[in-house]
Amino acid sequence: xxxxxxxIAAKIAGIIGDDKDRIKSLLEFPPSEAxxxxxxxxxxxxxxxxxxxxxxxxxxxxxxxxxDMIERTEAAGPYVNFFVNKRHLISTVIDQISDEGYDYGKxxxxxxxxxxxxxxxxxxxxxxxxGHLRSTVIGASLxxxxxxxxxxxxxxxxxxxxxxxxxxxxxxxxxWGDETKLNDDPIKHLYELYVQIHQEEEKDKELVELTRREFxxxxxxxxxxxxxxxxxxxxxxxxxxxxxxxxxxxxxSDTGESFYIDKIAGIERNLKERNLLKESRxxxxxxxxxxxxxxxxxxxSDDTSLYATRDLAAAVYRxxxxxxxxxxxxxxxxxxxxxxxxxxxxxxxxxVWADDCYHVSFGWVKLGEEMMSTRRGNIVFLEDVLTRTxxxxxxxxxxxxxxxxxxxxxxxxVGIGAVIFxxxxxxxxTDIAFDWERMLDFRGNSGPYIQYSHARLCSVIRKYGKELKxxxxxxxxxxxxxxxxxxxxxxxPDVIKKAAEEFDSFYISxxxxxxxxxxxTYYQKYRSSDDRILSSNNDLADSRLAxxxxxxxxxxxxxxxxxxxxxxxx
RNA sequence: GCGCCCAUAGCUCAAUUGGACAGAGCGUCUGGCUACGGACCAGAAGGCUGGGGGUUCAAAUCCUCCUGGGCGUACCA
Numbered sequence: 001x002x003x004x005x006x007x008i009a010a011k012i013a014g015i016i017g018d019d020k021d022r023i024k025s026l027l028e029f030p031p032s033e034a035x036x037x038x039x040x041x042x043x044x045x046x047x048x049x050x051x052x053x054x055x056x057x058x059x060x061x062x063x064x065x066x067x068d069m070i071e072r073t074e075a076a077g078p079y080v081n082f083f084v085n086k087r088h089l090i091s092t093v094i095d096q097i098s099d100e101g102y103d104y105g106k107x108x109x110x111x112x113x114x115x116x117x118x119x120x121x122x123x124x125x126x127x128x129x130x131g132h133l134r135s136t137v138i139g140a141s142l143x144x145x146x147x148x149x150x151x152x153x154x155x156x157x158x159x160x161x162x163x164x165x166x167x168x169x170x171x172x173x174x175x176w177g178d179e180t181k182l183n184d185d186p187i188k189h190l191y192e193l194y195v196q197i198h199q200e201e202e203k204d205k206e207l208v209e210l211t212r213r214e215f216x217x218x219x220x221x222x223x224x225x226x227x228x229x230x231x232x233x234x235x236x237x238x239x240x241x242x243x244x245x246x247x248x249x250x251x252x253s254d255t256g257e258s259f260y261i262d263k264i265a266g267i268e269r270n271l272k273e274r275n276l277l278k279e280s281r282x283x284x285x286x287x288x289x290x291x292x293x294x295x296x297x298x299x300x301s302d303d304t305s306l307y308a309t310r311d312l313a314a315a316v317y318r319x320x321x322x323x324x325x326x327x328x329x330x331x332x333x334x335x336x337x338x339x340x341x342x343x344x345x346x347x348x349x350x351x352v353w354a355d356d357c358y359h360v361s362f363g364w365v366k367l368g369e370e371m372m373s374t375r376r377g378n379i380v381f382l383e384d385v386l387t388r389t390x391x392x393x394x395x396x397x398x399x400x401x402x403x404x405x406x407x408x409x410x411x412x413x414v415g416i417g418a419v420i421f422x423x424x425x426x427x428x429x430t431d432i433a434f435d436w437e438r439m440l441d442f443r444g445n446s447g448p449y450i451q452y453s454h455a456r457l458c459s460v461i462r463k464y465g466k467e468l469k470x471x472x473x474x475x476x477x478x479x480x481x482x483x484x485x486x487x488x489x490x491x492x493p494d495v496i497k498k499a500a501e502e503f504d505s506f507y508i509s510x511x512x513x514x515x516x517x518x519x520x521t522y523y524q525k526y527r528s529s530d531d532r533i534l535s536s537n538n539d540l541a542d543s544r545l546a547x548x549x550x551x552x553x554x555x556x557x558x559x560x561x562x563x564x565x566x567x568x569x570x
Numbered sequence: 571g572c573g574c575c576c577a578u579a580g581c582u583c584a585a586u587u588g589g590a591c592a593g594a595g596c597g598u599c600u601g602g603c604u605a606c607g608g609a610c611c612a613g614a615a616g617g618c619u620g621g622g623g624g625u626u627c628a629a630a631u632c633c634u635c636c637u638g639g640g641c642g643u644a645c646c647a
Contacts, residue, residue, distance in 0.1 A: 031590060053627075300644090429575085444596060455607075506584095
């Protein structure tokens with residue numbers, strides 16, 4: 001589609017003597033295909049030309065000459081609508097995708113550039129909830145997208161393996177802990193202890209002081225506490241690893257917060273030299289009042305460190321280690337003020353690259369009317385969700401496709417695909433509602449729907465029974481759905497770029513749904529031996545298979561960018 | 571109190587970032603396989619975009635004031 005945009009923009013620019021890029025940015029897609037493929041709104045011209053946009057559109061339309069790319073133009077009110085030469089578009093798109101295969105939509109915009117994506121970052125000792133999944137799948141998908149665009153991506157799981165909660169955990173474990181339970185189901189046991197200590201602290205304020213002391217001992221290197229911390233951390237990591245393996249998510253680095261504790265001294269030295277530190281209420285802070293931001297706490301009154309201290313150290317360390325061009329934090333919207341403070345502090349420390357840091361926030365997952373949170377105890381465990389969706393998938397597979405060679409792996413792919421897609425099919429900043437019924441519904445706007453369409457395409461290609469032809473005649477593809485489909489496929493590269501720019505995979509999932517909608521309509525509508533994809537007319541079948549194969553490639557590629565697998569049968 | 575965000579069909583979400591008649595899925599009602607996979611498709615009903623005022627050729631989108639909710643606001647992360 002891009003080439004037509006350029007072409008049309010150049011034509012218009014030549015006629016009205018304006019900048020081509022400006023015209024190009026004004027071009028839009030008409031609301032319906034019957035109105036054309038691209039539209040030029042004339043509103044902005046009307047002031048300078050002192051004519052109504054409708055008249056301008058009419059005059060402009062007459063001056064535009066048709067050529068092999070533009071079939072016809074139409075003036076519709078204040079718009080000039082362009083109809084692309086269908087045969088030209090279909091043949092260009094199919095040739096290109098057939099030729100490039102899974103490389104279609106790749107680009108070199110990222111070559112030589114490094115992007116750091118920090119995501120998932122669960123807290124040790126807290127269960128992995130469905131809300132926490134969002135960071136994981138958004139980040140994992142962004143990683144795929146940026147790699148597709150040629151960037152060198154470093155993915156980091158910034159595990160919450162340090163901080164005050166370890167004082168609580170250590171204290172709780174020392175008082176109520178059970179080694180057998182810990183080894184048996186570490187996260188469950190640690191979470192029970194976590195909840196218990198919170199409740200006890202509510203009742204007995206003196207406990208707060210005791211748990212703080214345990215963290216201080218940990219940070220000062222107390223042997224017993226370090227041993228406990230290491231044990232909690234190791235066990236939790238193993239549990240998380242199981243989940244990541246199921247989801248097909250991995251990281252280049254899983255250095256959590258604890259990795260940076262020996263690096264905060266350097267940070268504090270820098271802050272001191274720049275005169276940024278201030279004592280306040282026995283704690284050490286960076287005063288950000290000048291910038292209309294709340295102060296950021298660097299060291300607590302008991303002299304222990306805070307997440308901000310460690311985050312500053314992490315950012316500086318990463319710049320030195322990876323020399324990134326962009327660093328992205330995939331963290332919930334609740335922390336947006338904090339990230340503004342953090343980036344400001346980095347900037348004040350003399351790091352110009354603080355401007356290359358982005359907080360990619362995402363909305364809450366709601367359960368009923370409430371936001372899900374571990375603190376409130378109203379969370380849904382990811383593990384439960386996955387087992388249930390996989391179980392449901394297996395049931396459907398058993399009913400519909402009893403002789404599948406590997407039903408288990410298909411059930412896994414579909415169940416997990418449903419869960420990932422549910423998260424990525426809404427814009428990332430919207431709060432989403434968790435609902436079991438919808439989670440387990442594999443129809444409509446769902447991951448399995450896309451997987452199903454893909455499997456269906458694979459099946460058609462399989463039935464075709466021969467190698468796909470290199471030579472095909474796209475001029476035979478005259479059905480309107482064939483044109484719509486080809487046109488939609490041509491937008492894929494733009495969609496990927498958009499998703500990268502906005503840090504939002506939603507654009508891709510939405511795009512895939514549209515492809516499936518057109519394809520499935522096309523598939524169902526034409527059933528006669530002549531009109532179906534596997535047409536009795538051999539030449540037609542060859543051409544249609546070429547288009548079908550392009551569609552298959554895009555669905556497969558798009559699902560992969562979302563982090564969802566695309567089984568060939570299901 | 572102050573700051574940021576949200577409110578769109580019965581429900582869950584969209585709307586080319588100010589553009590043409592606000593669109594999908596689920597739910598409801600009606601239809602469609604002797605066929606290339608029915609996890610699909612076609613059709614119908616369903617809206618004063620929370621409310622008022624403004625800005626302009628044009629507002630779900632921008633400004634303002636209400637109403638209702640969420641989050642944040644120094645020793646959690």
